[in-house]
Amino acid sequence: MVTTRTPLMAGNWKMNLDHLQAIAFTQKLAWALKDAKHDYDDVEVAIFPPYTALRSVQTLVDADKLSLSYGAQDVSAHDSGAYTGEISGAFLSALGCKYVILGHSERRTLHAESDEVVGSKVKAALKHGLVPVLCVGETSEDLEKFGASAVPVAQLKAALDGVEGTPDLVVAYEPVWAIGSGQAATPEQAQTVAHALRAALEELLGEEVAAATRILYGGSVKSDNIAGFMREPDVDGALIGGASLKVDEFSAIARFRQHVGS
Numbered sequence: 001m002v003t004t005r006t007p008l009m010a011g012n013w014k015m016n017l018d019h020l021q022a023i024a025f026t027q028k029l030a031w032a033l034k035d036a037k038h039d040y041d042d043v044e045v046a047i048f049p050p051y052t053a054l055r056s057v058q059t060l061v062d063a064d065k066l067s068l069s070y071g072a073q074d075v076s077a078h079d080s081g082a083y084t085g086e087i088s089g090a091f092l093s094a095l096g097c098k099y100v101i102l103g104h105s106e107r108r109t110l111h112a113e114s115d116e117v118v119g120s121k122v123k124a125a126l127k128h129g130l131v132p133v134l135c136v137g138e139t140s141e142d143l144e145k146f147g148a149s150a151v152p153v154a155q156l157k158a159a160l161d162g163v164e165g166t167p168d169l170v171v172a173y174e175p176v177w178a179i180g181s182g183q184a185a186t187p188e189q190a191q192t193v194a195h196a197l198r199a200a201l202e203e204l205l206g207e208e209v210a211a212a213t214r215i216l217y218g219g220s221v222k223s224d225n226i227a228g229f230m231r232e233p234d235v236d237g238a239l240i241g242g243a244s245l246k247v248d249e250f251s252a253i254a255r256f257r258q259h260v261g262s
């Protein structure tokens with residue numbers, strides 16, 4: 001089956017930029033991307049601001065008709081009710097969010113999110129029409145003990161347990177040891193795990209979903225290493241942390257085609 005997957009460059013701002021800074025940043029980013037339209041017009045660029053900036057981003061994207069997608073960094077597993085501090089998928093949909101990041105290693109580690117919790121959030125996101133960007137990845141200890149693919153594949157299977165049909169999904173492979181460390185995986189390592197994840201998707205949800213699902217690599221992605229990842233057949237984009245907070249870097253990553261031949 002031949003399926004064309006639109007590359008996705010997703011900027012996870014984490015807990016950075018208040019809503020005023022987000023407005024200025026989004027305007028600069030849109031301008032930087034517009035400047036080089038011919039290099040990225042078949043690439044989807046998405047930003048993931050903190051919750052407090054989502055309304056401002058929505059206003060800008062709508063008013064200026066920006067070619068930017070956006071989403072949130074987490075969602076509640078519940079629809080509404082007595083869950084102090086939680087945000088429902090219904091609220092995110094009402095703000096025009098397309099995506100939601102789920103199971104990021106910082107949520108798994110700092111907020112003790114189990115595979116089961118991540119799985120219930122995946123179902124909540126799908127229920128509210130959001131596309132989960134499901135993060136999976138091994139620690140350096142896992143890598144030593146089990147090799148690269150075992151833990152990410154197990155996390156994927158656990159999070160998708162009970163999901164049926166042909167869900168719109170994005171999977172982000174983020175080796176924990178590569179996040180914010182400056183030590184990215186090699187493109188070959190990313191490809192090996194992305195391939196194993198695609199095989200697991202096929203087993204769980206069938207050929208069509210496996211062929212259509214975009215698999216991103218994340219962990220110390222920069223403008224000078226993105227081209228290597230994008231040459232790999234199963235890597236369809238990147239989930240970018242630090243470099244997504246710099247307009248020049250992030251827009252250069254979105255223009256990866258300029259470097260692919262190099």
Ligand SMILES: O=C[C@H](O)COP(=O)(O)O
Pocket residue numbers: 012104174178179180181182218219220221239240241242243
């Ligand atoms: O969500 C993004 C990842 O955690 C990667 O972060 P990084 O690009 O700063 O390594």
